[in-house]
Amino acid sequence: MSGPLFDLTVAIARIAVFFAFCFGLVVVMTWVERKGAAYIQDRRGPNRADILGVRAWGLFHPLADALKFLFKEDFIPDNAHRLFYQLAPMFSLAPAILGIAIIPFGPDVTVLGRKVALQIADLNVGILYLFAVSGMTVYGVVLAGWASGSKYPLLGGLRSSAQMLSYEVSMGLSLMGIFMVFESVRMSQIVTGQGGLLFGVLPKWGVFVQPLGFILFLVAQYAEANRTPFDLPEGESELVAGYHTEYGSFKFSMFMMAEYLHMVVGAAVVATLFFGGWQFPYLADAGFLFPGGAAVTLPPAAVFLLRIGAFVAKVLFFAWLYVWVRWTIPRFRYDQVMRLGWKVMLPLALLNIFATGLIMLLLKK
């Protein structure tokens, strides 16, 4: 294949595969969420949907959901601003989809004698792109709240805009330490940087180099994704369903898809920045290389599969963590969310930057 044609094919293939992976995971996560909630609350969870008598542990429920959403009446409330009301779900889903673009799913592979990166776009601004894109999420929520022409959604929209702006600050600052240690904002370079060893024993993963940064980033991400304990924009006990109270049928499901896609992309970002991305502990290009000096040689294909498997396992774990946290920790009060964001997270993030800089300076001497 000629150059441009090859590039185009690779680009389209990458987008198709990663898109399918993320959306597939979204479908699975809706099932995991309900099953997880059920088992945490000592129930059985969804198990009735069946196809020709096969129930498959309720795995057909996402399918039933999709069909239900498709065939429901697509109504617009009388009080709504029609255009903005219809735009809001798109504003919500689009940023979540765009986030997929910078996630490195695996190491470079050689196809037809050419190097192909398993990442849709390895941008120079790297993670800053994700901040830019996820900053757009707030419009979906705010627009939905305002355009519904109803009071509960408006309150939900207001809450979320204040919350998202507040936590965006600590989210950005909590990653500064990672940028300093790995000397890059490029996702691919941060992953390669995590391939080494710390003190000759620990893998040099972000979480071991930046433990405080990891906790701050994880908390900020939960707040950005509007997940419990930060789900005030849709607090059921106070606001019915918050900003999407007035939405039904497929528009509602677009809000849901956006939320789950945020979880999947968020999990992938945490895995990439703090848990080595596709790096497998002690696995070098030629095979395992343990700290004691023991080595196991593996064929390149096995190494590749191990690395992809490592990435998928990490993403699944962090996606599950969202579910676990949601059904374990109760919702914060609004003033508590604001106090945590500005008076705890922000100073700690600044302290983390200062401490990281100081340690790096001392180590250099």
Place this chain on the structure above:
Amino acid sequence: MEPVLFILFGAIAVCGAIMVVTRKHPMASALYLILTLFAVAALFVLRQAHFLAAVQVIVYAGAVVVLFVFVIMLINVPENRMPVERVTTVRFLGVIAAGLFILESAVLARRFSMPKGPAAEVGTVEAVGRALFTDYLLAFEVTSVLLLSAVIGAIALAKKKI
């Protein structure tokens, strides 16, 4: 490919900006402003100014316009009570001045040749960071103090009791 993209995003930016001014509903104006900001960010990317493009979207589209939207939401003027805009002498003169300005820019753009080809690597994260913390360190630090005083001033003005 680059000239095509330039014309495309330039057209989107200009059309978006015109819509910002002419739309009657403030929320529509705000959304068109986001579109314009995105198009300008795309133009920055075409000139290899990646960092500027990202910051443009993060700061302007992601924070400043959110505050606009916030205000529009809170004031929430019903559509039948929107102020009616009239053509006044000042506005008429404003349009003429804008036309003259565009003409002037066109003349200037023809006189001074613009740099051609791909821009040098000055807009990447590394290059901008290095420039900010070496050549422009003083200006950078002074700006940060200025912003800090603005923040303190805003709090002092907004809060009656501190």
